[in-house]
Amino acid sequence: xxxxxxxxxxxxxxxxxxxxxxxxxxxxxxxxxxxxxxxxxxxxxxxxxxxxxxxxxxxxxxxxxxxxxxxxxxxxxxxxxxxxxxxxxxxxxxxxxxxxxxxxxxxxxxxxxxxxxxxxxxxxxxxxxxxxxxxxxxxxxxxxxxxxxxxxxxxxxxxxxxxxxxxxxxxxxxxxxxxxxxxxxxxxxxxxxxxxxxxxxxxxxxxxxxxxxxxxxxxxxxxxxxxxxxxxxxxxxxxxxxxxxxxxxxxxxxxxxxxxxxxxxxxxxxxxxxxxxxxxxxxxxxxxxxxxxxxxxxxxxxxxxxxxxxxxxxxxxxxxxxxxxxxxxxxxxxxxxxxxxxxxxxxxxxxxxxxxxxxxxxxxxxxxxxxxxxxxxxxxxxxxxxxxxxxxxxxxxxxxxxxxxxxxxxxxxxxxxxxxxxxxxxxxxxxxxxxxxxxxxxxxxxxxxxxxxxxxxxxxxxxxxxxxxxxxxxxxxxxxxxxxxxxxxxxxxxxxxxxxxxxxxxxxxxxxxxxxxxxxxxxxxxxxxxxxxxxxxxxxxxxxxxxxxxxxxxxxxxxxxxxxxxxxxxxxxxxxxxxxxxxxxxxxxxxxxxxxxxxxxxxxxxxxxxxxxxxx
Amino acid sequence: xxxxxxxxxxxxxxxxxxxxxxxxxxxxxxxxxxxxxxxxxxxxxxxxxxxxxxxxxxxxxxxxxxxxxxxxxxxxxxxxxxxxxxxxxxxxxxxxxxxxxxxxxxxxxxxxxxxxxxxxxxxxxxxxxxxxxxxxxxxxxxxxxxxxxxxxxxxxxxxxxxxxxxxxxxxxxxxxxxxxxxxxxxxxxxxxxxxxxxxxxxxxxxxxxxxxxxxxx
Numbered sequence: 001x002x003x004x005x006x007x008x009x010x011x012x013x014x015x016x017x018x019x020x021x022x023x024x025x026x027x028x029x030x031x032x033x034x035x036x037x038x039x040x041x042x043x044x045x046x047x048x049x050x051x052x053x054x055x056x057x058x059x060x061x062x063x064x065x066x067x068x069x070x071x072x073x074x075x076x077x078x079x080x081x082x083x084x085x086x087x088x089x090x091x092x093x094x095x096x097x098x099x100x101x102x103x104x105x106x107x108x109x110x111x112x113x114x115x116x117x118x119x120x121x122x123x124x125x126x127x128x129x130x131x132x133x134x135x136x137x138x139x140x141x142x143x144x145x146x147x148x149x150x151x152x153x154x155x156x157x158x159x160x161x162x163x164x165x166x167x168x169x170x171x172x173x174x175x176x177x178x179x180x181x182x183x184x185x186x187x188x189x190x191x192x193x194x195x196x197x198x199x200x201x202x203x204x205x206x207x208x209x210x211x212x213x214x215x216x217x218x219x220x221x222x223x224x225x226x227x228x229x230x231x232x233x234x235x236x237x238x239x240x241x242x243x244x245x246x247x248x249x250x251x252x253x254x255x256x257x258x259x260x261x262x263x264x265x266x267x268x269x270x271x272x273x274x275x276x277x278x279x280x281x282x283x284x285x286x287x288x289x290x291x292x293x294x295x296x297x298x299x300x301x302x303x304x305x306x307x308x309x310x311x312x313x314x315x316x317x318x319x320x321x322x323x324x325x326x327x328x329x330x331x332x333x334x335x336x337x338x339x340x341x342x343x344x345x346x347x348x349x350x351x352x353x354x355x356x357x358x359x360x361x362x363x364x365x366x367x368x369x370x371x372x373x374x375x376x377x378x379x380x381x382x383x384x385x386x387x388x389x390x391x392x393x394x395x396x397x398x399x400x401x402x403x404x405x406x407x408x409x410x411x412x413x414x415x416x417x418x419x420x421x422x423x424x425x426x427x428x429x430x431x432x433x434x435x436x437x438x439x440x441x442x443x444x445x446x447x448x449x450x451x452x453x454x455x456x457x458x459x460x461x462x463x464x465x466x467x468x469x470x471x472x473x474x475x476x477x478x479x480x481x482x483x484x485x486x487x488x489x490x491x492x493x494x495x496x497x498x499x500x501x502x503x504x505x506x507x508x509x510x511x512x513x514x515x516x517x518x519x520x521x522x523x524x525x526x527x528x529x530x531x532x533x534x535x536x537x538x539x540x541x542x543x544x545x546x547x548x549x550x551x552x553x554x555x556x557x558x559x560x561x562x563x564x565x566x567x568x569x570x571x572x573x574x575x576x577x578x579x580x581x582x583x584x585x586x587x588x589x590x591x592x593x594x595x596x597x598x599x600x601x602x603x604x605x606x607x608x609x610x611x612x613x614x615x616x
Numbered sequence: 617x618x619x620x621x622x623x624x625x626x627x628x629x630x631x632x633x634x635x636x637x638x639x640x641x642x643x644x645x646x647x648x649x650x651x652x653x654x655x656x657x658x659x660x661x662x663x664x665x666x667x668x669x670x671x672x673x674x675x676x677x678x679x680x681x682x683x684x685x686x687x688x689x690x691x692x693x694x695x696x697x698x699x700x701x702x703x704x705x706x707x708x709x710x711x712x713x714x715x716x717x718x719x720x721x722x723x724x725x726x727x728x729x730x731x732x733x734x735x736x737x738x739x740x741x742x743x744x745x746x747x748x749x750x751x752x753x754x755x756x757x758x759x760x761x762x763x764x765x766x767x768x769x770x771x772x773x774x775x776x777x778x779x780x781x782x783x784x785x786x787x788x789x790x791x792x793x794x795x796x797x798x799x800x801x802x803x804x805x806x807x808x809x810x811x812x813x814x815x816x817x818x819x820x821x822x823x824x825x826x827x828x829x830x831x832x833x
Contacts, residue, residue, distance in 0.1 A: 114647045114651065115647070115651065179658055182654070182658070183651050183654040183655050183658065184651070186650070186651075186654045187647050187650045187651045187654065190642065190643055190650060191641040191642050191643055191645070191647050191650055192641070192642065192647075193642045197642075217654055217655075217657065217658040218657060218658060218661050219661070220658075221658055221659070221661035221662035221664075221665060222661060222662075222664075222665040224662065224665075225662060225665035225666055225669065226665075228768075229669065229768065232755070232764070232768065236754070236755040236756075237755040237756045237757075237759065238754060238755040238759060238764035238768070239755075239759045239760070239761055239764050240669070240673075240761075240764055240765070240768075245677075245678055245679075245759070245760065245761055246673070246676040246677055246678040246761045247673070247676070247761060248672070248673070248676065250672075251669060251672055251673070254672075255665060255669070258665075605782060609786060612786070612790075613790070613795060
């Protein structure tokens with residue numbers, strides 16, 4: 001029977017590279033290697049996950065007991081705003097970008113993404129955006145405090161200060177980064193597949209990544225427009241969001257949620273993909289209803305553009321719009337249900353094993369389903385009117401985003417880290433992490449359902465002792481400490497495994513897909529030869545189905561590797577200068593900022609010219 | 617299954633030489649062209665949001681002037697005509713590049729850039745007239761909702777035309793310096809053409825719905 005040892009016999013490819021890769025820090029600054037950019041994204045995501053968690057810990061301490069005055073007013077609002085902004089844009093999204101950067105090319109048998117330098121540009125623009133948002137603490141001594149949804153006119157100059165300028169500036173950079181990444185990965189997945197990898201043979205995780213790249217490319221422009229209009233209002237004094245001039249507060253809500261709801265699916269679909277990859281490996285079966293899982297993911301992405309109004313049932317859109325958005329929202333339950341039943345079908349009556357990755361993948365299903373069910377309640381406008389802006393909603397989206405998205409990503413870390421580092425994570429620590437996190441998560445967020453039903457509103461920094469909300473709030477705060485402890489344990493496990501972990505080998509899980517046929521960590525060129533794909537589970541069939549072996553070519557392949565480049569960082573920096581120029585347009589301390597816009601624009605033109613004429 | 621494997625030998629793939637990074641493609645469409653189509657989809661959402669904002673606020677202005685007071689269809693028709701003609705010269709440029717006639721292509725590319733620049737010039741004159749003579753104000757205490765939405769929407773379109781003109785000029789420099797291989801890299805000119813036609817189409821939408829429909833009835 002064939003085994004993956006066959007691939008080690010392949011001839012090493014012959015390299016062509018215009019300029020050699022640099023070493024040390026310079027390598028990380030100029031790299032265009034999708035694996036290194038993936039590690040940068042993942043590392044940044046983990047860092048911001050801890051920061052966002054710390055922010056949550058602080059405001060949960062404030063809410064632990066009634067009538068406390070530790071973090072109040074704008075400090076509390078700032079913590080809440082930055083907790084959400086950080087978790088959505090700076091923690092979960094870059095972790096997803098990390099997985100998609102590292103694994104999409106590997107899963108489709110490609111050498112890199114379609115546009116390696118554009119990929120580096122996305123990363124540096126993300127990096128600039130993440131620093132810009134948080135820089136308000138440095139320059140203004142305060143966080144933006146208008147909520148992560150930043151409802152205008154609350155964010156106009158009349159009602160908010162300088163920190164909001166950092167907020168729109170940072171988010172605009174993140175939007176540019178995501179749109180460019182979206183275009184890059186759409187092309188990568190559609191065009192760079194190994195020979196024989198027809199669309200239905202593309203791994204489910206890569207499929208979900210394809211769907212979210214479309215969502216990123218098409219849903220960020222509306223919020224970019226909303227942010228630009230906000231920037232114009234704040235910088236130049238246009239009147240888009242001023243109700244006194246005939247402006248309508250609905251405008252921002254439409255532009256924001258037309259982005260905001262597809263964004264929710266950007267956060268959850270990759271985790272669904274990770275679960276769909278892990279379950280078949282540890283049940284030793286193909287994924288039940290493989291095509292249905294793919295099509296339902298595509299359908300979710302598609303319908304995702306037509307449901308944004310359910311965030312606005314209380315905004316007074318009128319009964320026809322309410323009814324339309326209620327029905328489109330209810331439709332989302334169908335493809336989601338298809339996925340859930342297929343995952344259960346995959347596990348049903350199988351000989352499962354339970355490493356930590358599998359535990360997280362299994363617990364994803366009921367936790368996400370709970371969040372999905374409470375979401376279905378919000379599809380009904382009359383129920384939504386009762387629940388809007390209460391802790392019931394907070395419970396709902398944390399079940400989806402923590403119990404769903406984050407648990408899926410944790411599963412991904414335990415499953416894929418051996419490929420990235422070549423070392424296994426510690427299973428004992430992993431299981432402690434899993435159980436403490438799962439218990440902590442439920443202790444935190446389940447009581448919030450009750451709090452919401454008992455009428456506790458969101459976004460208040462304290463509450464009276466006789467409101468009847470004391471026990472649940474104390475429980476919730478206790479649960480956050482459990483989650484924080486578990487997450488720190490996870491980070492400890494991750495770091496120590498790099499040194500002490502058992503060697504993973506190429507294929508530690510006896511898995512199905514192409515990324516496991518190359519060494520761990522993979523060489524710069526990913527594969528010694530381009531694999532030919534004959535089925536949905538190419539590596540499984542290579543190992544266990546006679547006649548379906550992946551052929552190993554006899555002569556060495558010639559490959560062209562992309563060269564390191566400074567140009568992506570130049571373009572990011574120039575684009576950043578334009579944004580900083582707008583941010584300080586009329587000047588700080590008498591020095592006008594508008595010349596920066598001109599310098600930045602010229603910088604973009606110059607560095608793009610240098611980019612296109614640079615030999616690769 | 618095995619029949620499928622026979623048709624997909626390594627030899628056919630190794631012919632790409634550059635592995636996954638250059639002309640290798642599964643859909644038979646060059647990467648850069650596919651990327652442009654995806655980007656233009658993204659741009660549709662961008663201009664859709666801007667034009668949507670204009671119509672969301674149409675008639676909401678509490679102070680004048682109103683669209684009918686400022687638009688002059690005659691002048692804008694001329695600039696629209698120039699932009700439409702630039703699509704013709706763009707198409708001729710792309711065609712010349714495909715036929716490996718780089719100098720002819722450069723002539724048409726420069727002609728396209730000139731027509732695009734004329735359009736931007738008309739827009740500058742139009743903005744100046746609206747602002748000084750018709751008192752349609754973009755920002756500040758005298759601004760109106762119509763002013764803010766109109767200047768932002770058409771301004772972003774004008775910016776796109778300007779970016780296109782710069783792109784055309786850079787391309788003509790590359791052709792002059794022979795940094796663009798006529799047959800193989802004709803796709804770069806074609807992709808620039810896609811962008812140019814898209815920007816043109818956006819203007820047709822704006823001219824029809826924002827300008828012309830104002831005078832219906």
